[in-house]
Amino acid sequence: MRVLILGGTGVISRCIADQLLDAGHQPVLFNRGSRKQLFSREMEWIIGDKTKPESFRQLMAGQRFDAVIDMISFNAADAAQTVETFRDKTGQLIFCSSTAAYKRPFRTIPVREDEEALCDSDAFPYAYHKAEMERYLQKVIAEGTVPITIIRPSLTFGEGGVNLGVLRQNRNIVHRIQQGKPLVMFGDGTLPWSFSFAPDVARAFVGAAGNERTFGKAYHATSEELHVWDDLYLEIGRLIGHEPKLVHFSTKQLMSGKPDLFAHLYYEKSYAGLFDNSKIKQDIPGFEARMTLSEGLRMMLDWYERDNLAIDEEKNLLEDRLAETYGRWCGELKELLSN
Known part of the structure; x- marks a missing residue:
């Protein structure tokens, strides 16, 4: 199959491209062409900008994709x-949505796709706009004019990603653990979650391509390995041989102080991240999230070391200040309670 990937160089999409090649398909990547160095194998590229509608249509004129x-x-x-x-140029459209698009609180745990409502509040814009996208796509599906498949990843980590950690601080986590500095965790760290990794999620997109059983349907594509949020940092500490020090803040406190950084915690991750994959396993035989938390974090640590990722000094300072504030609060609380 000739499969066009709009994007193609992101955390999940670069894995999709590699897996399509491995399966004997022909991936075609559409983007601005600035990250070709990410691939060691030859790929077909279409260079352009989707935010320029007229030139985008002209680039795709005469093209045909499976x-x-x-x-x-x-x-x-x-x-x-x-x-x-x-x-009129393809046999199927596959859209990447997100489990963030669900309305909270959930109706089911683990979450089942066809028993949940979509987000209807714009308080968390990312989730609301993904939900609006899906509402539009459901109308197109009802028209029956083009086969559409929707895939909803949960929080997904992978090489090139900038979203690992409560502050999305990535390499900083390793640095702070090695230096004996505290790490900020939201809530009490015991909220259940299944952490997903890009190679697993990519298999859902590859398995859906050309698969008529997926037409007109929406699916999760997530890990089902049960953890709690503290495990994310505890496992990194185990892998590098240093026990992390964790300090816990309420999600509302973090969000109200810096919503641009912490709103995703308050609106999305304050609820259990457990998703049922029964539906996708039924229609994509062999789909399974195989990568354990330990294996996935080892992949991330290897990437940090290989690419010599720099420390984010601004976030490092913020985490220092949060930890100092936590220490003062604990001291004041102990004094208050002892009187």
Whole structure:
């Protein structure tokens, strides 16, 4: 199959491209062409900018794909542009949504796709716009004019990603553990979660491509290995041979102080991240999230070392200040309670 990936160089999409090649398919990557060095094998590229609709349509004129995987639509307008551009140019459109698009609190645990409502509040814009995208796509599915598949990853880590850690501090986590510095954890760290990794999630997209059983349906594609949030840091500490020191803040406190950094914790990750994969396993035989938390974090640590990732000094300072504030609070609370 000739499969177009809109994006193609992101955390999940680069794994999709590699897995398509491994399966004997022909991936075609559409993006600005600035990250070709990410691939060691030859790929077909179409260089352009999807935010420029007219030039995008011209680039795709005369093209034909067995499937189009859209990793860069974040709202209904983005998705509509993809649908209108490729309606007569492909046998299937696959959209990357997110489990963030669900309305909280959940109705089911583990979450089952067809028993949940979509987010209807714009308090967390990312989630709301993904939900609006899905509402638009459901209308297109009802029209029956083009086969559409929707895949909803949960929190996914992978090489190139900038989202690992409560402060999304990545390499800083290793640095702080090695230096004996405290790490900030939200809540009490015992919220259940299944941490997913990009190579596993990519298999869902590859398995859906050209698969008629997935037409008109939406699926989770997540790990089902049960952990709690503290485990994320505790396992990194185990892998590098140093026990981490954790300090815990309420999610509301963090979000109210710096919503641009912590809103995702308050609106999305204050609820258990457990998702049922029964539906995707039924329609994509052999799909399974195989990577354990330990294996996935080892992959991330190897990437940090290989690419010599720098410390984010601004976040490092913020975490220092949060830890100092926590220490003062604990001291004041102990004094108050002892009187």
